Amino acid sequence: MSHKVIVPIGPYHPLQEEPEFFRLYVEGEKVVDIDIIIGYNHRGIEKLSESKHFDQVAFLVERICGICSSSHPYAYVLAVEDILGGEAKVVPERALYIRTVVDELQRIHSHLLWLGLAGHFIGYNTVWMWAWKYREPVLDMFEMITGNRNNYAMFKVGGVRRDIKDEDIPVLHKTLDELVPALNMFKGAVMDDPVIRARLKRVGVLTKEQAIEWCVLGPTARASGVDIDIRRDEPYGVCDRLDWKVIIEKDGDIFAKTVVRILEMYESLRMIRQCLDAMPRGPIDADIKDVPAGEGIGRVEAPRGECLHYIKTDGTNRPIRHKIRAPSFMNVASDKVAAVGGTISDATITLAAVDPCYCCTERVVVLKKADNQKVMNGWDLIKLSQEKTEQLRKALGDARGK
Amino acid sequence: MDTKERIKERLKANIISWDEPFPRRIYFSVQPKDIFDTARFLFKELGLRFAIASGMETPQGFEILYHFSDDKTGIMYSVRVLIEDKQSPQIDAITPLFPGAEWIEREMWEMLGINFVGHPNLKRLLLSEDWPEGNYPLRHTT
């Protein structure tokens, strides 16, 4: 039977915080094609950058995306410091440690955020509430260090803007200690739950070959066995001085992506602790006044993958070209192969599994018009997804509640 | 032979200039007509990862940098091409080699007006449907 049904998701759905338009073409229960339409968040930042001076650009790029709020300014200042000879040469020691602390704290908050949303999509609303509840202490730590829960204004060319006070360090350690039982709870709740295994294993698979062809990044790539992590491949901050490991999974399904993110949070916790213990005294800012003509590339491992900024300068106080590439630009395009072949009830979680940060990328999904149209909205799709989990739970005879 | 040597050897005929301004940053120029061959060698044979491409308008023409990452060493190889024809700029698309390049070529097309010959899906990515034709936001002379 070839009865094509368009299932639009978006552009406005309560739990997809950024508007994007996915058009799914289905035949029966199976997704046969997908159109991705983006452009709803395009604010012309690359062009605006050319009219701001180097200090101002850091504030501008911070607002590319709220979740990876420190990745973009970090990649940007690394690009400018590239022109000056490299971060290690320009930036004082203490600032390197502070940069790594902020970067890794951001990874924890971002993964917890994703965990919550993913939990909601498959019907585990308690996971959502608990994940976001445990995000709050992380945001408190941010407020203690930077003065704000989001948008930290920490990065500047040559250093950081604020220092971590000595009296705050024991408080940070204590908050991190309190986070460990929560992470253990999530790990147990997700990795040992037979219903979640049944729900997420072999769903939304991206093979290793596909991951390489589509040039995907971050946990999306590492869950498919592609061993890339900028923190190890081209270290920045103090990543090469700390003891941590890259988490790789082989299966490429959503379960693998979830496991990668959960285990990465443990690694980030370890890295932050090591930084707080090893931080030397000293200045936090090299007070850079001029940037010579040249071009530079800066990359950091954002929670979603490699975030790359390219800057070209001509000796004046503004960039003449600023190219911004957020990781989701590559990751979301791969939905084309990950979602196709699956069922409609798996569509929402598959699309969410790359942890799309639409404001970073501008994902657009274009819908094609089909002949017989039975349109379902995004709300119905989430319900379908949650119903599938319920059916699996009954089938497994699991009497546990959510 | 390490990666750098292999590139210099195999692409000898294509490379116009070679610059290593900093450790882990290599910029080399090729003619626009050689980009498909260059990209194929870097991606398919050497297994470098395509990170992104960045286009800009310069007084001499449209310059595009294709950034490839060698994850084993952390070195970025950026291939520079200069399209001198500013009236109707065009270059071969590299999307037929790997789908990961599709979106960025579409973006450069709509932002700079460069035609990517052989691109399977050259249509607007970011700009709205009612954005005026012929208005390329990243050009300096619009």
Place this chain on the structure above:
Amino acid sequence: MDIRLKALTRSIWAFHVSAGSCNNCDIEILDCFTPRFDVERFGIQLIGSVRHADALVITGAMNRKSVPRMKKIYEQAPKPCVVVAVGQCALSRHMFRYSYNCDEPLDKILPVDVYIPGCPPKPEAMIAGIMKLVDKVRSHK
């Protein structure tokens, strides 16, 4: 002001619209519904369909592609409906004021009832803003 709107201040059903935002404000709005802030105890709920909305919570820098969709949503919302502008971008487009893709600020497009400034506004600020709106509606003769 409409008697219906006054009655609705006891239980505001909010529908969230993002017109080109960086997502920070959107996440902080969602944060209001999580255990620490829990606005549901004030009767405020986030709903999935604009047809039941009492309040439209709008964020974003008024990106050219999003504005027509936002206007359509406003038309679909049953009146009376209050419009809450959350975040600096919704107030004035913030640093995207001179962008080629952000033409007009929100209050030139839709009638705004409450402005909640911040980048992003903290959940406490949003709750305070909503309470001000409730007072404004209730005190209106």
